[in-house]
Amino acid sequence: MTRAWISPLLFVLCGSVVATGLILGGSPGTAVALLVLFVLIAAANSPLIFPRSIGALEARRRSAVDGRPIVFWRPGCPYCLRMRIRLGRRARQVHWVDIWRDPAGAAEVRAVNNGNETVPTVFVAGRPHVNPAPAWVREQLDASA
Structure with a gap:
């Protein structure tokens, strides 16, 4: 378990x-x-409730190809749940990385959050954004399309 x-x-x-x-x-x-x-x-x-998670390295590779945001999350996080629900069907277009399943993802999140595993941390074009508004993430999806 x-x-x-x-x-x-x-x-x-x-x-x-x-x-x-x-x-x-x-x-x-x-x-x-x-x-x-x-x-x-x-x-x-x-x-x-979340789309299938992938590893941080695979998410970086896919994001470099399609320009879509990467969301680092963890189960039980109310802010991650809010992000997922507010994105609705568009959530499937984002690359999700569960930091509890992927040590590399957890390390990336800690690196940009002063050693804390603060989620959701969203990477867009290689730049981290901690707990952004879901509307902003939707805008980033529109820009990547």
């Missing part, structure tokens, strides 16, 4: 405990509603 799945599994586990308590307390409808809510939160924090 990787670190990427710890947060979603904890959400499901907590939801299950709460739902069990509610069922034993005689509120099965509330239990089901809360369990569904916890599962949705877990899904939103899982690697499933």
Whole structure:
């Protein structure tokens, strides 16, 4: 199991405990509603909601060819989730690098953030931008098209 799945599994586990308590307390409808809510939160924090990640070196190579931005992210990051949701379908056009799966990606992020793994860090034309607005990233996608 990787670190990427710890947060979603904890959400499901907590939801299950709460739902069990509610069922034993005689509120099965509330239990089901809360369990569904916890599962949705877990899904939103899982690697499933993001496009498939690639390695930092492959992302650099692809970005050099097509000019698209590279987004360094990690599961469980609310700012990364906001970026992903606000990009909508356009998120598939960005090169995503999960820094928890790619040590080279994590090293790049630390190099531009004073040793911190601050995400999302977006590279456009080789220049880093820390936690930019999703609208700005969409503009960069338009410029690369």
